[in-house]
Amino acid sequence: MKNEKATKKPVRRKLADIRKDNSDQILLVAEKVFAERGYRGSTIAAIAEEADLPKANILYYFKTKEILYKAVLGRxxxxxxxxxxxxxxxxxxxxxxxxxxxxxxxxxxxxxxxxxxxxxxxxxxxxxxxxxxxxxxxxxxxxxxxxxxxxxxxxxxxxxxxxxxxxxxxxxxxxxxxxxxxxxxxxxxxxxxxxxxxxxxxxxxxxxxxxxxxxxx
Amino acid sequence: MKNEKATKKPVRRKLADIRKDNSDQILLVAEKVFAERGYRGSTIAAIAEEADLPKANILYYFKTKEILYKAVLGRxxxxxxxxxxxxxxxxxxxxxxxxxxxxxxxxxxxxxxxxxxxxxxxxxxxxxxxxxxxxxxxxxxxxxxxxxxxxxxxxxxxxxxxxxxxxxxxxxxxxxxxxxxxxxxxxxxxxxxxxxxxxxxxxxxxxxxxxxxxxxx
DNA sequence: CAATCTTCTGACCAGATGGTCAGAAGGTTA
DNA sequence: TAACCTTCTGACCATCTGGTCAGAAGATTG
The missing domain is CATH 1.10.357.10 (Tetracycline Repressor, domain 2)
Structure with a gap:
């Protein structure tokens, strides 16, 4: 999964954009995973894999699984x-x-x-x-x-x-x-x-x- | 939980009865737990606790969690x-x-x-x-x-x-x-x-x- | 460019969980 | 009662999972 994107051009992104883009991406993927597998059936590792991000990065944006889930729910x-x-x-x-x-x-x-x-x-x-x-x-x-x-x-x-x-x-x-x-x-x-x-x-x-x-x- | 039953009279039960009684009891409890918490959210330990049986005994009757779940579903x-x-x-x-x-x-x-x-x-x-x-x-x-x-x-x-x-x-x-x-x-x-x-x-x-x-x- | 702040990540950990197993305890049979 | 079968269980284990952390990498600011 990690290496599939053929052309990964590392553009210089603004910090504000980085934060928003990544949060959004994580929320989007998390929504899908939670819907398919339920709260307990979903693992942070699975969300990370699907989002093509390291697990620790998910936890950097959302401190805990519960916080991420609630963010998805609220949205x-x-x-x-x-x-x-x-x-x-x-x-x-x-x-x-x-x-x-x-x-x-x-x-x-x-x-x-x-x-x-x-x-x-x-x-x-x-x-x-x-x-x-x-x-x-x-x-x-x-x-x-x-x-x-x-x-x-x-x-x-x-x-x-x-x-x-x-x-x-x-x-x-x-x-x-x-x-x-x-x-x-x-x-x-x-x-x-x-x-x-x-x-x-x-x-x-x-x-x-x-x-x-x-x-x- | 384990010691709540005030009067535990160890009657001599037939083997056939023992098997049926315990399977039924386990299925009944498992049904409740699975319904409340979903497949992945349910733990064998939780079912064991609620059924007032040791965890290993549950696994003796139903070799795996998946087999138990399917038994509940079929029923x-x-x-x-x-x-x-x-x-x-x-x-x-x-x-x-x-x-x-x-x-x-x-x-x-x-x-x-x-x-x-x-x-x-x-x-x-x-x-x-x-x-x-x-x-x-x-x-x-x-x-x-x-x-x-x-x-x-x-x-x-x-x-x-x-x-x-x-x-x-x-x-x-x-x-x-x-x-x-x-x-x-x-x-x-x-x-x-x-x-x-x-x-x-x-x-x-x-x-x-x-x-x-x-x-x- | 240098200092500083934010983002990112591999390595690690403690606890939970599904499952195993050897041997004890209890029931059956002749 | 003795040999045998079934039931039962504490102790144990490998794996998975959520979460931490130190430090690298990248962005910002003056």
Missing amino acids: QLGIWMQHMDAMTVDQHPRDALRDYVRNKIKQSKDHPNSSRIFAAEILHGAEFLQEKLRTDLKDQFDRTCEVFRGWIAKRWMDPVSPEHLMFMIWSSTQAYADYSFQSSIMLEKPEMTEEDYEAGVELITRLVLKGCGISLL | QLGIWMQHMDAMTVDQHPRDALRDYVRNKIKQSKDHPNSSRIFAAEILHGAEFLQEKLRTDLKDQFDRTCEVFRGWIAKRWMDPVSPEHLMFMIWSSTQAYADYSFQSSIMLEKPEMTEEDYEAGVELITRLVLKGCGISLL
Whole structure:
């Protein structure tokens, strides 16, 4: 691995750039490794190898494995939650929910690692993430439930449980990242295609809208 | 831990019983530990401690950690899949789907560990489970999709994608085990109650039935 | 260029972990 | 009861892993 880069031209880089470039590179690789192998299954040596840096250099930028993991988590939380705020009580739920489902699945497709890291975290009790869930995510969750209640009050949708509707949308869209290995086995494909994700969007949107008594158009 | 059992009466046990009892005890404890901490996060020492047996005794029954893990996986696969076969093309989807969702969520509630172990396995690429998925689960999946197609042919439900409908039902019901930590945080409860699971059943059943154009009664 | 600061790294270490093994203890059989 | 089989276990070991550190190498500043 170390010697693969054919032309390694040692340009003179500014210190500030060096720091940023390397941190970013490490975070990027660490994200991938943690997503694939989980926190405990990932070793600093593996991250170092994949990043093409000596192990001690990783530890120079991130003092401990835990600090590195938390840095990765913090970075992904934004990506993970970024579409939740898009829904407002003034939009019609038909459009808002359709867009939300579409964006959430697109995210599962484009950033499967964020999704997987969080899924693994939560699965094992969210030991590193609990505080963020209780604050950041809980706020988002409450706000979105409030939007749903607004729509219900306006008779734009049936009076279903906003909390459980959120759970259903989260889990079924997340599955397109978290369980994509399984799904592609069931579909007998090496991996899921654009059309498969589109079919997921269609089905989930349909179920959510019709299930909540919102006409499809 | 070792000395907690107040009255340890050394009854004379038959060899056959000894073997079965201990294997079962080890599998039970291992299931819990693996579910909580994942494969790599679990140590034989931790399983030994929880089972109140010396570490070497665990290794006597299961030669390696991997063999023990696979034994746990194999045991749980049955539990995990047991309700899939209950649906038949002769039943009306209203009843079949409702029962299936109810049973699946009941399972998430009663056997969260099976669900979590599989979720973690699949999340990390199903390295130990791939073969079983390709055979056992794939068969079940195909059979169930066939049932859905039968219902569609009979005009008992709208022509939705059977595959993605399965994914949606799986993921949204599994979430009541896999993401129960998150859910209880969102609901501001120490843990989910009977009523919460019931609300989940209601919502998912409603969305599935109405979403597939099946009247609720 | 010289002094100084930051980045980088090989060598090293302590503790954890999966696994082995010899022999003790307990059960079975004739 | 004696020979034999199965179960059990403390002690031990090789390897892996996160983390340290001294000093080299490179960047910055005056």
